[in-house]
Amino acid sequence: MEPIRTILKNQVLGIFLLAVMLGGCGDFFDKTPTDLESKAILRDISRVKENPDVGNSLPLVYLEDPKRLKVEDGVKLFYFTQFTPVGDLTYANKDKNLEKTVHGFGGTIRDLGFKVSTNPSTNQLIIHCADDHECDQVLAYLEKTDVPPIQVHIDCLIVERFGDITQDWEASLLIENFLGEQIVLGAAKFPKPNFPGAALRESRRGDFGLDIGYWINKGVPGHQVRVLVDILESRGYLKVLMNPTLESVNGKSAQVQIRDNAPIEKIVTERGDLSYTVTDYQWVSDTLTVTPFVYADGSIGLKTHITIGSKSKPEGVVQTSIITERSIDIGENRIEPGKSLIIGGMRKSEKRSVVRGIPFFKDLPIIGILFSSKDFEEKATEIVFVLTPSISSGGIDYKEAADMVRKKFETPDYESDIDEIVTDPLGTEAYSEVVEKQTAHAEVKMVRLQVQAAEAARQAQAEQLRAEKANLDAKAMQAQAKEAQAQIEKAQAQKKAAEAGKLAATKEAVAQQTQITQTQAEIEKAQAEAAAARAAAQKAQAGLNEAEQKVQAYMQEETNARDKAREIQKQIEALEKAAAEKAAAEKAAAEKAAAEKAAADETQETPPPAQTPEPEKQSP
Numbered sequence: 001m002e003p004i005r006t007i008l009k010n011q012v013l014g015i016f017l018l019a020v021m022l023g024g025c026g027d028f029f030d031k032t033p034t035d036l037e038s039k040a041i042l043r044d045i046s047r048v049k050e051n052p053d054v055g056n057s058l059p060l061v062y063l064e065d066p067k068r069l070k071v072e073d074g075v076k077l078f079y080f081t082q083f084t085p086v087g088d089l090t091y092a093n094k095d096k097n098l099e100k101t102v103h104g105f106g107g108t109i110r111d112l113g114f115k116v117s118t119n120p121s122t123n124q125l126i127i128h129c130a131d132d133h134e135c136d137q138v139l140a141y142l143e144k145t146d147v148p149p150i151q152v153h154i155d156c157l158i159v160e161r162f163g164d165i166t167q168d169w170e171a172s173l174l175i176e177n178f179l180g181e182q183i184v185l186g187a188a189k190f191p192k193p194n195f196p197g198a199a200l201r202e203s204r205r206g207d208f209g210l211d212i213g214y215w216i217n218k219g220v221p222g223h224q225v226r227v228l229v230d231i232l233e234s235r236g237y238l239k240v241l242m243n244p245t246l247e248s249v250n251g252k253s254a255q256v257q258i259r260d261n262a263p264i265e266k267i268v269t270e271r272g273d274l275s276y277t278v279t280d281y282q283w284v285s286d287t288l289t290v291t292p293f294v295y296a297d298g299s300i301g302l303k304t305h306i307t308i309g310s311k312s313k314p315e316g317v318v319q320t321s322i323i324t325e326r327s328i329d330i331g332e333n334r335i336e337p338g339k340s341l342i343i344g345g346m347r348k349s350e351k352r353s354v355v356r357g358i359p360f361f362k363d364l365p366i367i368g369i370l371f372s373s374k375d376f377e378e379k380a381t382e383i384v385f386v387l388t389p390s391i392s393s394g395g396i397d398y399k400e401a402a403d404m405v406r407k408k409f410e411t412p413d414y415e416s417d418i419d420e421i422v423t424d425p426l427g428t429e430a431y432s433e434v435v436e437k438q439t440a441h442a443e444v445k446m447v448r449l450q451v452q453a454a455e456a457a458r459q460a461q462a463e464q465l466r467a468e469k470a471n472l473d474a475k476a477m478q479a480q481a482k483e484a485q486a487q488i489e490k491a492q493a494q495k496k497a498a499e500a501g502k503l504a505a506t507k508e509a510v511a512q513q514t515q516i517t518q519t520q521a522e523i524e525k526a527q528a529e530a531a532a533a534r535a536a537a538q539k540a541q542a543g544l545n546e547a548e549q550k551v552q553a554y555m556q557e558e559t560n561a562r563d564k565a566r567e568i569q570k571q572i573e574a575l576e577k578a579a580a581e582k583a584a585a586e587k588a589a590a591e592k593a594a595a596e597k598a599a600a601d602e603t604q605e606t607p608p609p610a611q612t613p614e615p616e617k618q619s620p
Contacts (some may be wrong), residue, residue, distance in 0.1 A: 057458060060465060068135060077127040077135045081105060083148045086118040086125055105145065109138065150250040152292035152300065153392035156385070158256075160240040164379035168197030170209075170230040171357075171370050177222045195356050195373035198232070208232070229369055247392055250294045259285040262311045262323070282323055284309040292389055293332065300389045301332045302341060308383060337390045344384040351378045 067078045086106050105125060106118045115128035129135045172195070213228035248254035262284045265277050286308050293301035306328040328343065335341050355362070357372025364371070395401075 057462065060462070066139060068132070071128075074128055074130045075132060075135055077125075077129055077138060079125045079127065079139075079142060081123045081125065082146055084146055086120055086123055105142065108145065109141070112141075114138065150294045151392040151394065152248055152250060152294060153390050154246040154248065154254065154290055154292065154302075155388040155390075156242070156244045156246060156256060156288065156290075157388075158240075158242040158244075158288070158386075159384045160242075161382045162236070162238040162379070163381075164236045164377065165234070166198065166375075166377045167233045168373065168375040169232075169369065170197045170199060170373045171195050172226070172228045173370055174224060174226040176224045195371070197230075197354075197356075197373045197375040198377070227370060246290060248290070248292055250292060253289055253291045255290075256288045257285055258287075259283050264311075264323075284311055284323055288385065290387065294391070295334075298337065299334050300337055300391075301334050302330075302387060302389060303332050304328070304330045304343065304385075304387070306343065306385065308346065310381070335389070338388065340386050340388045342384065342386050346383040347380065348382075349378075349380040352376070 062080050066080075069076045069078070084105060106116050109125070109127060110116045114134075117126040117128075118124070119126070127135075127138055129138060209230045209232035211228055211230050213226065215228075216225040217223040218226075242256075242258075244256045246254040246256065260283070261281045264280045264282055266280050268276055268278050287306070289305040291303040293303070295301065308326045310324050310326075311322075326346075328346075330343070333341050352375070354375045355372060356374075357368070362368050362372030
């Protein structure tokens, strides 16, 4: 009723306005084609339409029982997995230990010794078995392992806070024609200060701030005097709250990633000492990876990996920006469903104060600010993660989801203001909204009926396919029954023919029995003779083997005797050589002793020489 009242009220007000304005403002109410087209486009885009194909069923081949195909070396089993994807064995080298991880049924069955082929596009296993008995064992195994997996719902609450304070000043000084000289503390025409603060690491910093100073004879070359101090202070605060929702199957990872393209300035120098600044963009990402594990006691284990990237400043005078990354790895946390796991305490506080200037002058009171600069910055960050896992109840019906989205984007009811009354005195817009809403409801109802009709058609088609299949099966059974009847009649004819030939076969069997008896006696006699011959041959063979063993023993003894003779001959030669060497040594020693003795005897027999007396001196 509320839209009808709004329409009536708008109509009454429109009559009064029409009486006042008459017809001079007719162009004011005209709707241009652009307005109409834009409204039509927005109206069409804002509608939430239901998909009539969400209820499509699987092809019947997926719902049939596993098929078997006999081949030359066994039986092949074709099995469509119901709850678990097919996979294969993968090997990962961790801590220098070869760890085997099994993914899906392809790995586990292959691990049991079966030849398995997989078709990932249809989730089909092709298992090669020796016979039907092994096929039955594999099917029993799959019934126990191919079970519905548990899906885990994880609510993530991520709170990130930033706070920073910066303060800096920059000073420049220019005095031209001072005692015939020029004093410049700064660039020639002051595009940049000589003592930069934060502008040294952030080039855009020099474009804003509070300039304090004075300039005499501005624009007069040779007579300019300028003193400038640029002061800037800033405070910033930012709070980011994210609440993503993750759905993951037991044992499978789910990831939330937030990436920022951070600008980093680089100075490029070319030939000729020409340099320029280039802004390079690098990705800074925050990543949360969660892997749930559900246990039989009802608890849920969470394996979490957190990576936090940031644009940080290293130490040094220039303070060039760099990209840093911090990570947290938690093997597993065991919590109850519905309870929260808090990962916090990730706080970082940075303080930096850099003072630049001319020694001694920068420390002077008051005027020292003209010869120095200061860059002070303090910033702090904190990140808290709150994870709440629970067993998922699965998805909701598509109709409910469409209604929920439709209500979320539905235009709210509101009272008409003076602008709407002036622009729409007859209430055509409200009436159009009511009609459009009714049209939308009618379209939704029509779509639902179409969905139901499509579902009924699919069910009828499925029933028709089942009936056709049953008819084909009945015809096949009738054909098999006729074939079996023909085989029975053929067997009876063969039975009569066999009875007719049975008598002739009996007489022939008696004759053959007599002949068999005689032949049996001859065979026994021949077997006895053959046994005696085999015994004699075995005895002769044993004697031959014994003789050969003796010959081999004699040959071995002869070889050993020759080896022993060679060793004795070598020992004799060694003894003779040692005796000869000993005799030569003794002979040499004897000759040496004889020579020494002869030399000693000769020394004892030779008398000492006689002393000649000196002649006496005569007097003259």
